[in-house]
Structures are given as C-alpha cells and as structure tokens.
Amino acid sequence: xxxDALIAGAGFAGLYQLxxxxxxxxxxxxxxxxxxxxxxxxxxxxxxxxxxDSESHAYRYFFSRELAEEWQSTERYPGPAEIRAYLDHVARxxxxxxxxxxxxxxxxxxxxxxxxxxxxxxESGETCTATWFVAAVGCLSSANVPAIxxxxxxxGRWYHTGQWPHEGVDFAGKRVGQIGTGSTGIQAAPVxxxxxxxxxxxxxxxxxxxxxRNAPLSPEFHRWAREHFEEIRAIAQSTVNGHAFRIEERNxxxxxxxxxQRIYEAAWEKxxxxxxxxxxxxxxxxAANATAAEFLKARIRAIVKDPATADALADIxxxxxxxxxxxxxxxxETFNRPNVALVNLRQDxxxxxxxxxxxxxSKEHPLDIIVFATGFDALTGPLLKMDIRGRGxxxxxxxxxxxxxxxxxxxVPGYPNFFTITxxxxxxxxxxxxxxxxxxxxxxxxxxxxxxxxxxxxxxxxAEAARAWGERVQEAAKATLLYxxxxxxxxxxxxxxxxxxxxxxxxxLNRYRRICEGIAARGYEGFVTG
Numbered sequence: 429x430x431x432d433a434l435i436a437g438a439g440f441a442g443l444y445q446l447x448x449x450x451x452x453x454x455x456x457x458x459x460x461x462x463x464x465x466x467x468x469x470x471x472x473x474x475x476x477x478x479x480x481d482s483e484s485h486a487y488r489y490f491f492s493r494e495l496a497e498e499w500q501s502t503e504r505y506p507g508p509a510e511i512r513a514y515l516d517h518v519a520r521x522x523x524x525x526x527x528x529x530x531x532x533x534x535x536x537x538x539x540x541x542x543x544x545x546x547x548x549x550x551e552s553g554e555t556c557t558a559t560w561f562v563a564a565v566g567c568l569s570s571a572n573v574p575a576i577x578x579x580x581x582x583x584g585r586w587y588h589t590g591q592w593p594h595e596g597v598d599f600a601g602k603r604v605g606q607i608g609t610g611s612t613g614i615q616a617a618p619v620x621x622x623x624x625x626x627x628x629x630x631x632x633x634x635x636x637x638x639x640x641r642n643a644p645l646s647p648e649f650h651r652w653a654r655e656h657f658e659e660i661r662a663i664a665q666s667t668v669n670g671h672a673f674r675i676e677e678r679n680x681x682x683x684x685x686x687x688x689q690r691i692y693e694a695a696w697e698k699x700x701x702x703x704x705x706x707x708x709x710x711x712x713x714x715a716a717n718a719t720a721a722e723f724l725k726a727r728i729r730a731i732v733k734d735p736a737t738a739d740a741l742a743d744i745x746x747x748x749x750x751x752x753x754x755x756x757x758x759x760x761e762t763f764n765r766p767n768v769a770l771v772n773l774r775q776d777x778x779x780x781x782x783x784x785x786x787x788x789x790s791k792e793h794p795l796d797i798i799v800f801a802t803g804f805d806a807l808t809g810p811l812l813k814m815d816i817r818g819r820g821x822x823x824x825x826x827x828x829x830x831x832x833x834x835x836x837x838x839x840v841p842g843y844p845n846f847f848t849i850t851x852x853x854x855x856x857x858x859x860x861x862x863x864x865x866x867x868x869x870x871x872x873x874x875x876x877x878x879x880x881x882x883x884x885x886x887x888x889x890x891a892e893a894a895r896a897w898g899e900r901v902q903e904a905a906k907a908t909l910l911y912x913x914x915x916x917x918x919x920x921x922x923x924x925x926x927x928x929x930x931x932x933x934x935x936x937l938n939r940y941r942r943i944c945e946g947i948a949a950r951g952y953e954g955f956v957t958g
Contacts, residue, residue: 429556433457433876434548436534436814437564439468441849441865443515444489445562447522448873453880455560459524460550462533466519467512468566473612474596475589475801476619479505479642481611481701481755482860485653486672488514490661491866495521497657500650504700505642505755536815537561539844544885546845560876562847563811567856570809572802572923574607578781586798589616599624603794605786607778608801609635610917611754616801617768618758626767628793630778630786633751633915634744636724640755641699668936670855670863675705680716692723704749711908717747724748731760740772750913752857805923807852807931808832818843831929835889835897835954836944838868844886844958847872852931853901857918859937867937871944878948879957886958893954904935 433449435442438461449457463471480487484501499517501510519525533551540547546561571590573579579586587597589612604624606617609631621627653660664672680688695703709716725742732738741760762768776788785795805812808828816824819842827833827842834840837854838847849868850856856864879887905911910918911930920926933940947953 430545431456431458431556431558433560433562434534434546434556434558435459435562435564437461437468437566437569438463438466438528438530439470439564439566440489440515440862441564441566441869442468442528442562443518443524444491444866444869445564445849445872446524446527448869449560449562449876450527451522452873453877455876457527458556459528459564460532460534460548461528461530462551464530465512466515466528467508468564469569469590470508470511470515472569472571472590472592474508474592474594475587475612475616475799476597476599477615477617477757478589478592478612479507479615479640479757480511481505481640482671482862483700484510484645485649485660486664486670486860487511487862489518489862489866490664491870493657497654500653501645503642503644505640534814536817537846538817538821539819539846541819544844560845560847562849562872563814563851564849565810565814567807567810567850567861568804570805570813571800572805572809573800574802575924576778576781578783581783582781582785582798583783584785584796584798586800588800588802589613590804597797599797601625602796603785604628604797604799605630605793605795606799606801607786608632608803610801610803611752612803613801614754614756614759616799618756618762620799621762621765621768624767626769627762628769628771628786628795629763630771630773630788631740632773634741635751635754636721636744636748637754637756637759638696638701638703638724639699640757641697642757664860664863665867665941666938668938669858670860670937671701671705672860673702673705675708678707679709680707680713680719681709685719688719689723692720696723696727700755701753704753711747711749711910714747714909717749717909721748728760732763734763737763737770740770740775743772743774746913746916747909750909751916751918803917803922805926806917806920807856808920808926809923811848811851816843816846818846829927831927832931833894833898835894836940836947837933838872838944839887839889839955841889841891841894844888846888847875853897854933855935855937855940856932858932858934864937867941867944871948874948875952875955878952882957884957887952887955890954890956897954900935901933902930904933905930908934910934 432455536549607630728742832852834853837851915921
C-alpha cells in the first residue's frame with residue numbers, strides 16, 4: 429500500500445497532522461498507532477493521580493473556535509480519561525478514525541533514494557510506502573526502567589507509570605515501594621498511600637512542588653472561557669511557554685523582600701505553574717531564583733511534621749524550575765501519614781532488588797509491589813525505538829550517538845521528507861504541548877504544500893543549518909538556569925549511557941515561532957529541495 433503521508437502516533441500531534449494533510453492538502457494520509465486507541469501519552473499514562481499540569485482551558489487545540497464551543501473540561505487540570513474523551517470528540521467531529529490503524533507499531537523506515545519515498549515496516553511485518561513520513565510519537569512515550577540488579581528475581585509485581593495496566597492496580601493491603609519523585613511520582617504517591625498498607629518512597633532527587641489547587645470548573649468559568657477564546661489563544665500563542673498566562677514584567681530586585689514574600693504567598697495559594705510566572709528573572713538570575721527556592725523549601729518544612737523527613741525532602745540541589753517543575757495534590761502532606769516512609773537514596777542508596785523487596789545499603793525493605801516513577805527516555809527515545817535509515821542507509825541511531833542533530837527540531841539532514849513533531853531542538857517539553865504541536869503541524873503542512881506547489885520531490889535540512897541550529901539550542905539553554913541542572917532529563921541524564929546534551933530549545937515558543945515563520949518566508953532558508 430502506498431500513501432502520500434504516513435504518520436506515526438495518534439495523540440494530539442498525529443490527529444492534527446492527519447487533519448491538515450488529508451483535509452487541507454487533500455493527501456492520502458494514514459496514521460499508524462501502537463496503542464489500542466487514541467491518546468498518545470494519555471493512552472499509556474493511567475497511573476494513580478495522573479493529571480495534566482497545564483490548565484484545561486489552554487490544554488487543547490486552538491485551530492477551531494467551534495471545537496472550543498463544543499467541549500469544556502470539567503476540572504482545572506484534566507485527567508487521562510477526560511483528555512482521551514476530548515481527543516475522541518475531535519476524531520469523531522473530523523471523521524479521523526477511518527484513517528487510523530491502531531495496534532500498529534512502526535518499527536523501521538528506510539528512505540528509497542531512487543523512488544524518493546519511505547519504505548515503512550510495522551511490528552507485525554507489514555510494509556507500506558509513503559512520500560512523506562511524519563513522526564508524531566511524542567517526547568515522553570519511551571518508558572525508562574533503570575537497570576537495578578535483581579529486578580528479574582523480584583517475586584512481587586512491578587509496574588512503570590508510563591506503561592500502566594488499563595485495568596488498574598489494586599494496592600489494598602500491599603506493601604508498595606515507589607522509586608522516583610519527579611512530576612509523576614509526586615502525583616502518584618498521595619493516591620497510592622490512600623489504599624496501600626504501607627508506601628515507601630525511594631527518593632533519588634528531592635524536588636520542589638507547588639499545590640495544583642485542582643477543582644471542578646464552574647459554569648461561570650466555562651462561559652468566560654468561551655467568550656474570551658480569541659484572547660486565550662492569542663496569549664497562549666505569544667508566550668514563552670505556550671500557557672494562557674503571561675510572565676510578570678518585573679524582577680525580584682524590583683520589590684522589597686516583604687513584597688516578594690507576599691507575591692509568593694499569593695501564587696502558592698492560587699496554585700499551579702503560574703508560580704514560576706511571578707517574576708521574569710527566576711530562570712535567568714541565581715539570586716532571584718534563590719528567593720523562590722527558599723520560599724518553597726520553607727513550605728516543605730512547614731508542612732512535613734518529622735524534621736528529618738522534611739530536611740530530606742527540602743534538600744534540593746538545583747534551582748527552582750531548572751528541572752520540570754511539578755505541581756501536586758497533597759504530596760508533602762502524604763509524608764505525615766503513618767503508613768508512609770521516605771528513603772533518601774543519597775544517604776542510603778539501593779544496592780539491588782531482591783526476591784522480597786529492595787535492599788538499600790542499610791536494610792532490606794520488604795515489598796509486594798514496586799512502582800517505577802522513573803520517567804522516560806525523553807525526546808530522542810521514541811524516535812530511536814524505530815530503525816530509521818536515510819540516504820545511503822545511514823542510521824539515525826548512529827547519527828545521534830553523540831546527541832540529536834536537527835534543524836528546528838523539525839527535520840534531520842540526510843533524511844528527506846521525514847518530519848519530527850516537537851522533536852529535539854524545538855521548545856517541546858518546555859511548553860504547553862498542544863500549542864507547540866499546532867505550530868509544528870501547521871509549519872510542516874505549509875512546507876509540504878510549498879514543495880508540492882513548486883513541483884519538487886524532497887526537502888531536508890542542509891547539514892550546516894542543522895549544526896548551526898544545534899549551537900543555538902545550546903546557547904539558549906546556557907542563557908538560563910536550566911543549564912545548571914546537569915542531572916535533568918532535559919540533558920538525558922536519567923538514562924544510563926545517553927549522551928549528555930541539552931535537548932529542547934529554551935529560547936521560548938514565541939521566539940521560536942518567529943524564527944520558523946522567517947525561515948519559511950525566506951524560501952525555507954537552510955533547507956535543500958530536490
């Protein structure tokens with residue numbers, strides 16, 4: 429079977445890319461999705477407490493006002509089921525399901541230079557060809573299970589939060605060990621603790637967190653969101669991070685220490701990611717960031733009753749928001765429960781997993797269930813799971829051995845007609861993803877239209893353009909405190925053996941959008957067509 433375009437993935441990115449290529453350009457397009465239904469990351473991530481950390485009135489598509497009129501989320505922060513229901517509504521409204529094949533994982537893709545098309549293979553051994561190959565596989569879809577000795581010997585059950593059983597897991601009466609305290613672990617621990625006989629949280633890296641203050645949305649809010657759709661869209665598409673709020677135009681030094689504390693108090697009570705929008709220099713000035721960091725550490729110590737546990741939770745070694753900034757519902761309060769314990773792995777590291785549980789340097793912890801909240805092989809992992817080969821049989825895995833090299837996070841030199849949505853080198857995970865996805869999809873659609881309109885067959889970046897963009901990505905990161913957290917998954921530090929390169933573009937989604945528009949306006953500067 430030959431398609432004009434083959435899209436891998438049926439999350440936010442794959443659905444909108446299908447809509448644009450099929451309905452706007454009239455291409456014969458098909459989506460191959462590894463999962464059994466729509467949802468992308470939300471199909472797999474159904475762990476206890478899973479919830480979006482972008483507010484629901486901004487975590488959606490903005491290309492259709494009619495769509496926004498038809499659908500309103502029930503909560504400030506939607507959960508996986510509601511997000512999947514939203515995507516199902518989108519798919520039904522635009523009749524997308526007829527061009528999606530579920531339970532179909534792309535395993536390999538080879539560019540045929542003579543025919544100028546992609547030969548694509550699935551896990552079942554089926555093959556097809558496509559002129560255009562678009563990877564909409566997500567940035568956080570390749571689960572990372574750390575190589576701890578003895579896991580195969582464990583007699584209990586173990587799960588990764590990114591591959592959660594759809595039937596759920598019963599923790600009642602069980603001794604549970606959770607490894608990881610990033611965004612996922614911070615969401616999961618309070619919910620697991622509600623039913624588990626005992627929960628032991630194994631903390632590798634202490635983390636900041638701000639209350640989410642999740643709540644049902646009122647009819648008045650829904651009315652406001654509908655009436656202000658254009659304004660919300662304009663803000664989301666013009667901000668640094670794609671959220672529907674602006675960062676305040678003030679520096680910490682512009683206010684007195686007392687006023688600074690008052691501002692933080694108000695942001696803490698409001699909850700959510702807007703805490704990091706209180707001052708514009710929190711991610712560029714170490715002294716400014718320290719005021720936020722100390723405020724949050726003091727909050728941890730005020731909430732957690734046991735001083736030793738509080739000290740371990742507040743022993744944070746990176747600037748606030750230099751790693752992904754979590755928001756939570758009762759995370760620190762969870763450690764006041766009698767059935768919850770914290771193990772600080774910096775002081776008492778894991779030696780191995782045993783048949784009965786986890787052994788640290790000081791003792792063995794008997795467990796019935798282990799939960800790995802250890803994140804993902806982010807940005808590159810989902811792409812490298814596929815054996816992608818470009819001109820002359822060159823391998824993406826080989827080409828990226830020292831780190832990813834892309835132009836704008838959209839294309840890779842040597843791989844014609846292959847596009848990556850929110851790939852490494854784009855703002856991607858530093859943003860509210862649907863807004864970044866829309867920008868990428870529309871740019872890709874316009875690029876394909878340009879190639880076809882001009883009677884061309886292929887488009888790919890010049891190698892020099894990709895190298896220059898890679899340098900620009902590193903420079904943008906170095907201008908912020910993001911570059912100080914070298915053990916962040918933004919660098920790939922959570923995956924053993926992964927090259928340590930800062931992967932997302934930290935210059936802001938608004939600036940990135942202007943760069944992409946300028947490149948297109950100048951005849952797709954930096955790209956080579958044939």
